[in-house]
Amino acid sequence: MLGVNPQYPGPKRLGPELERLRREGVPTDTEWLEYCLGCHRCDLACPHQVGVSEMIAQAKARHHKPLIRALRDWWFARPGLIGKLSTILPALSNFGLAMKPARLAMSIFMRITPLRSFPEYRWGKAQKPISGGGDRPRVLLFPGCSIRYNEPELGGKVVELLERNGFSAEVAETECCGVPAMANGNSGVAQSLARANVKLLAAQVDAGVRIVTACSSCGHRIKTAFGGVLDEDKAFGSAARRIAANTFDLAELLMEQSDAGKLDTAFQPTNFRLAYHAPCHQKSQGIGRPWFHLLRQIPGVTVEDLDAGCCGISGTFGFKQEKYNASMAVGQQLFDGIRAAQAEFVTTECATCQMQIEHGTSMKTIHPAEILLQAYRPAAKGAESDSVLEEVPARMC
Amino acid sequence: MQSKSFDVVVVGSGFAGLTAAAIAKRQGLRVALVSTGPGSIALGPGWLKAEPFGPSSDAAELSEAMAFFCELTRQAGCPVAGDVANPRPIPNYLGSCESVAFAPQRLWNAAGDDKASTVIVGIRGLSIFDESFMAERLNERAKAAGSPDAYTARQIALRRDFGIPATVLQIATCFDRDAAFRAELIEALRPAASGFRRILLPGILGLHSSDWLLAQLEAELGCSICEVPTLPPSILGLRLFHRLQSYLHSSGVEVFSGFPVHSLQVGKEMCIGVDVTAPGHPLTLHGESVVLATGRRSVPLLAEPIAGCDPLMRPLDATGAVMAQNLFLAGTLAHSAAGYRGDTMRILSGYRAGTFAVTTRGAYAS
Numbered sequence: 001m002l003g004v005n006p007q008y009p010g011p012k013r014l015g016p017e018l019e020r021l022r023r024e025g026v027p028t029d030t031e032w033l034e035y036c037l038g039c040h041r042c043d044l045a046c047p048h049q050v051g052v053s054e055m056i057a058q059a060k061a062r063h064h065k066p067l068i069r070a071l072r073d074w075w076f077a078r079p080g081l082i083g084k085l086s087t088i089l090p091a092l093s094n095f096g097l098a099m100k101p102a103r104l105a106m107s108i109f110m111r112i113t114p115l116r117s118f119p120e121y122r123w124g125k126a127q128k129p130i131s132g133g134g135d136r137p138r139v140l141l142f143p144g145c146s147i148r149y150n151e152p153e154l155g156g157k158v159v160e161l162l163e164r165n166g167f168s169a170e171v172a173e174t175e176c177c178g179v180p181a182m183a184n185g186n187s188g189v190a191q192s193l194a195r196a197n198v199k200l201l202a203a204q205v206d207a208g209v210r211i212v213t214a215c216s217s218c219g220h221r222i223k224t225a226f227g228g229v230l231d232e233d234k235a236f237g238s239a240a241r242r243i244a245a246n247t248f249d250l251a252e253l254l255m256e257q258s259d260a261g262k263l264d265t266a267f268q269p270t271n272f273r274l275a276y277h278a279p280c281h282q283k284s285q286g287i288g289r290p291w292f293h294l295l296r297q298i299p300g301v302t303v304e305d306l307d308a309g310c311c312g313i314s315g316t317f318g319f320k321q322e323k324y325n326a327s328m329a330v331g332q333q334l335f336d337g338i339r340a341a342q343a344e345f346v347t348t349e350c351a352t353c354q355m356q357i358e359h360g361t362s363m364k365t366i367h368p369a370e371i372l373l374q375a376y377r378p379a380a381k382g383a384e385s386d387s388v389l390e391e392v393p394a395r396m397c
Numbered sequence: 398m399q400s401k402s403f404d405v406v407v408v409g410s411g412f413a414g415l416t417a418a419a420i421a422k423r424q425g426l427r428v429a430l431v432s433t434g435p436g437s438i439a440l441g442p443g444w445l446k447a448e449p450f451g452p453s454s455d456a457a458e459l460s461e462a463m464a465f466f467c468e469l470t471r472q473a474g475c476p477v478a479g480d481v482a483n484p485r486p487i488p489n490y491l492g493s494c495e496s497v498a499f500a501p502q503r504l505w506n507a508a509g510d511d512k513a514s515t516v517i518v519g520i521r522g523l524s525i526f527d528e529s530f531m532a533e534r535l536n537e538r539a540k541a542a543g544s545p546d547a548y549t550a551r552q553i554a555l556r557r558d559f560g561i562p563a564t565v566l567q568i569a570t571c572f573d574r575d576a577a578f579r580a581e582l583i584e585a586l587r588p589a590a591s592g593f594r595r596i597l598l599p600g601i602l603g604l605h606s607s608d609w610l611l612a613q614l615e616a617e618l619g620c621s622i623c624e625v626p627t628l629p630p631s632i633l634g635l636r637l638f639h640r641l642q643s644y645l646h647s648s649g650v651e652v653f654s655g656f657p658v659h660s661l662q663v664g665k666e667m668c669i670g671v672d673v674t675a676p677g678h679p680l681t682l683h684g685e686s687v688v689l690a691t692g693r694r695s696v697p698l699l700a701e702p703i704a705g706c707d708p709l710m711r712p713l714d715a716t717g718a719v720m721a722q723n724l725f726l727a728g729t730l731a732h733s734a735a736g737y738r739g740d741t742m743r744i745l746s747g748y749r750a751g752t753f754a755v756t757t758r759g760a761y762a763s
Binding site for chain 1: 401402433557559564568570571573653655656673674680
């Protein structure tokens with residue numbers, strides 16, 4: 001943000017420096033709080049582990065916004081509610097959300113940029129496990145809003161990938177993890193979502209089931225015990241910590257199998273070049289770069305770790321009309337990196353990073369789980385190198 | 398391939414840690430570099446001061462270690478040069494001079510003794526750097542020393558609004574990302590630099606810029622550019638750190654950055670694991686050899702206080718016994734244990750620890 005908006009005060013000033021004044025009751029509310037992307041890179045940069053991003057998030061929750069933006073952010077804080085409503089009649093919702101007059105109205109009355117497409121909503125449930133369990137370690141996929149409402153078939157693929165690699169997997173019916181709620185300054189919603197999720201997951205975790213996420217933002221949220229929003233409640237707080245300790249990123253779990261020599265490596269040889277973007281919330285989990293190492297195990301695949309910073313969409317941030325330009329400017333470095341990588345396609349595990357990359361580069365961007373799963377399948381007749389590309393569902397760019 | 402087991406795990410990314418990691422990587426080993434945040438390089442001014450030799454120093458080995466480090470910086474696109482035995486004065490932002498042994502070219506430019514007149518250029522809004530004060534002090538010093546050096550102070554205004562007060566970080570970030578801003582800066586500097594052969598600027602020329610880019614700007618401007626480090630973390634220190642870390646990353650070192658090591662698993666005189674604090678659950682890394690270069694912070698990582706280190710840089714307890722056969726100390730830790738002082742000695746300790754970590758690797762495996 002600092003690079004594209006020179007006046008942005010930066011995390012050090014917005015976080016700890018202003019926090020001292022905030023704690024003394026000095027009025028310090030500033031519009032710049034709204035420009036924090038919540039990427040958690042400041043937490044990683046601080047050698048003293050100051051919780052900079054949390055200070056900013058809390059100050060953001062107290063920030064006063066004009067009514068029209070407050071109303072928009074009320075919706076943006078609730079992707080689960082939007083998902084539930086939109087999947088009642090998905091075709092109608094998708095039609096409505098793509099209609100130009102509707103987008104114009106949203107731009108005028110809700111300050112939502114008409115320049116981006118919304119993700120398509122789909123109704124569907126992941127298939128029940130094929131293996132039926134047995135004595136395999138049990139895992140539960142926390143689907144997140146994206147898999148639940150937009151890409152239910154990805155949930156099925158993740159389950160298949162886990163089943164293939166020694167786990168007994170199921171998809172949980174959980175609520176939103178609360179990242180969008182915090183990003184839109186609504187800590188109350190974040191807290192009630194965390195409470196609902198803890199109720200759904202605590203018994204499972206106590207029974208020895210591990211939670212797995214295929215979305216890095218959900219993963220980071222759960223691993224930080226939902227940002228510590230339940231810490232003041234003893235029972236819920238400790239349950240949230242137990243859940244956090246037993247939550248794993250999908251790639252983290254698969255890499256664990258790989259390190260133990262238990263990964264199914266019956267990958268079909270192929271030949272393509274892949275550019276991998278590690279989402280900020282993946283980097284802030286401190287798990288290394290397991291997708292990069294997993295994807296490299298597919299014979300014939302060259303993976304370039306882009307390491308070109310934040311994509312800039314930050315969930316709902318990039319959909320906000322007044323922040324669209326900043327969002328695209330932040331992502332420019334990544335877009336340039338992708339173009340320079342000259343890869344056949346891009347992969348990243350974050351659904352909104354995928355949207356941003358496709359929007360900024362027009363390149364097909366898919367979840368790495370899809371690539372790994374596809375690599376187990378023999379190449380389609382006559383099309384060896386493009387089999388992965390062909391079977392990946394086309395996405396609106 | 399194992400994602401958490403390495404030939405060498407280096408903890409800490411200061412001068413010592415980065416040197417040790419580079420030594421191990423040069424041998425083609427699998428290396429992990431773990432750090433809480435940017436290390437001592439990032440907090441420094443981007444130069445290495447001339448420090449008196451510590452008790453365990455050896456002039457020939459120090460030269461060898463420094464030659465290795467200079468070559469490393471050259472490969473990383475930020476060549477550092479100098480001479481241990483021949484430190485030269487470089488002005489700091491308060492108008493005093495520091496005795497420096499090694500520095501990148503843009504810093505050495507300020508030490509030039511070609512009797513050229515120099516312009517010190519400040520930037521409106523960047524209140525951390527006061528060009529008039531610096532010029533005044535340097536002129537007083539020159540006069541007292543009977544030197545013909547003369548410094549003139551000038552201020553430029555940038556079209557881009559960085560707010561007041563602006564920070565070096567804001568300007569450097571913009572410099573990195575925006576070619577138009579770089580051109581704008583050169584245009585703003587051109588009239589200020591006219592008539593001078595040397596221009597002194599606050600350190601703002603990018604957090605990641607390569608030496609090649611800076612040399613190009615210098616050619617465009619037609620006079621030599623000297624950057625002056627501001628208060629820590631200075632852009633010059635950060636730049637040197639970023640370039641070295643990303644060079645190591647691109648040469649295959651696995652970098653785990655942003656998370657502190659909270660304990661070392663030591664059993665049967667062997668360090669068997671490095672536990673890194675991460676959200677949810679710790680990340681445990683294993684190394685056949687482990688180099689500990691985390692400064693004072695790492696003392697509590699070992700069960701007992703470090704009483705010294707053996708000739709192979711391994712920590713000794715109060716009874717004089719080696720704490721772990723495959724654990725090697727470098728940097729400030731080695732300083733407190735065996736008298737390695739200052740940046741150049743940190744590099745020497747990293748060079749030694751890295752070398753021993755490589756050569757003894759596997760010799761003690763149970």
